[in-house]
Amino acid sequence: MIPIKPVTSGATTKSTSTPAEAAAAFLRPGTLHLTALPPLSLYVHFPWCVRKCPYCDFNSHEARDGFPEKEYLDALRTDLEAALPLIWGRKIYTIFIGGGTPSLMSAAGLDRLLSDIRTLLPLDGRAEITMEANPGTFEMEKFRSYRASGINRLSIGIQSFNPHHLQALGRIHDGDEARRAVDIAHAAFDNFNLDLMYALPSQTLDEAAQDVATAIGFAPPHLSLYHLTLEPNTYFAKYPPTVPDDDLSAEMQDMIQDRTAAAGYGHYEVSAYAQAGRQARHNLNYWQFGDYLGIGAGAHSKLSFPHRIIRQMRYKQPKAYLENTVKGSPVQEEFEIERGELGFEFMLNALRLNDGFEVNLFAERTGMAINAIGQALDQAERKGLLYRDHRIIRPTELGRRFLNDLQQMFLRE
Known part of the structure; x- marks a missing residue:
């Protein structure tokens, strides 16, 4: 990982905030705080x-x-x-x-x-x-x-x-x-x-x-x-x-x-x-909720910034992609992942790994504390679908067998 710096988001959005406004945004409840x-x-x-x-x-x-x-x-x-x-x-x-x-x-x-x-x-x-x-x-x-x-x-x-x-x-x-x-x-x-x-x-x-x-x-x-x-x-x-x-x-x-x-x-x-x-x-890198830039027809991206995470999709049809890229606008869709969806998106990927993930990875990749999904973690553990301790969270054998059910438990609470 590398320390994060302010990043201009290109053609879709542009930051015009003053240092004071940026500081206020950092302290605002619900704002993500990615440290790397x-x-x-x-x-x-x-x-x-x-x-x-x-x-x-x-x-x-x-x-x-x-x-x-x-x-x-x-x-x-x-x-x-x-x-x-x-x-x-x-x-x-x-x-x-x-x-x-x-x-x-x-x-x-x-x-x-x-x-x-x-x-x-x-x-x-x-x-x-x-x-x-x-x-x-x-x-x-x-x-x-x-x-x-x-x-x-x-x-x-x-x-x-x-x-x-x-x-x-x-x-x-x-x-x-x-x-x-x-x-x-x-x-x-x-x-x-x-x-x-x-x-x-x-x-x-x-x-x-x-x-x-x-x-x-x-x-x-x-x-x-x-x-x-x-x-x-x-x-x-x-x-x-x-x-x-x-x-x-x-x-x-x-x-x-x-x-x-x-x-x-x-x-x-x-x-x-x-x-x-x-x-x-x-x-x-996908399964550990890393970042990826996708280029080409229909390619998807997931990119992190200090206080937000965005997704993009390029134009899907090759002809439309070529035409719009020449015009300087290959991206058909761009949106910010809502804070309430981040826990589910992280777990949707990380629970595919049989050995699970280290607890602190959740905060590193989502900018939120692990207690943001605490209720779903408790429920999954009670049902025998999840194992967790102070270091690791991973699906049990039962959880791997019913992975779709386990993942869905982390939809927005």
Whole structure:
């Protein structure tokens, strides 16, 4: 963390208070008092993909006739330049390039993007720089170029090694391409994540176990294992496939716990498993209520200042984002998180961590005393959903099983 200084908020708001008024605001009841800013990450969104998957609710758009790479890279730089007054003097500790399918970018395009970022932002010497990639877009030389440009971690969207399940999920790769992608990742990177899903349409327990065994056989430093959910406004929500029932899904989850633990992976977050020291630093910053600046179509930001915390969202449609960025206004929405919502927002993230969080982190990241959520903490502890002592707060095994119920207890009291 770094000591906080007054920060101009850019085009959306401007401070005109005198020193006396600023002091009065500091003492006003209900005002936040952050004594230090949290770590800052950068998220870059690439909105295009080859084909929209039927389960996907991310901001992704099929690139049927290609995509305007140069114009988009120009816009990303303009977007970042416009956001600089919000983060003057702050170092970037992690970068995540997500999508969509960022690995559709040319090697030269990715190199330009990272060069622009380095030119405009101070990066920590150990910055974790992750790019999402799909197996259907893997080429050895291209990924070697990505590595040479500065990408030091890949997150590969495998989802399954089973050709029937890949077809049901609408993926553009098959099982052999998935295995080849992991081989390329091993050759070019020493840090990567494999994304898999379970409880897939018509999937059996044995089939789920085979996917997990295949993934573990590659010894990836990190595994993300997600339960398929039928999200609103997706093809699967409109035409629901037959998926495993709750009992079978629970058996799959138990199998995953057993197999990953036996292979030496620590289960540190709801869907995340890592070898020792290989946790995803970018995602940990989210879960610990750190700050992040998001640039690109539909990207979200959460930024802290001495007495307030704001959220932003960029224009979602690529065309609207490009047009508005040229006009100097890429941000479609900006609002301050109300004091009464901060406790819930913090706990919504931090309770995803199996080991929980240190008590003083709440005050550091929200600017409020822990007793601001005291009533909900007491209630959760009485119900056996939460463990706490003078140092740590974490969900119990029961709390992890009923995490949504536990999180909702921290909605505004």
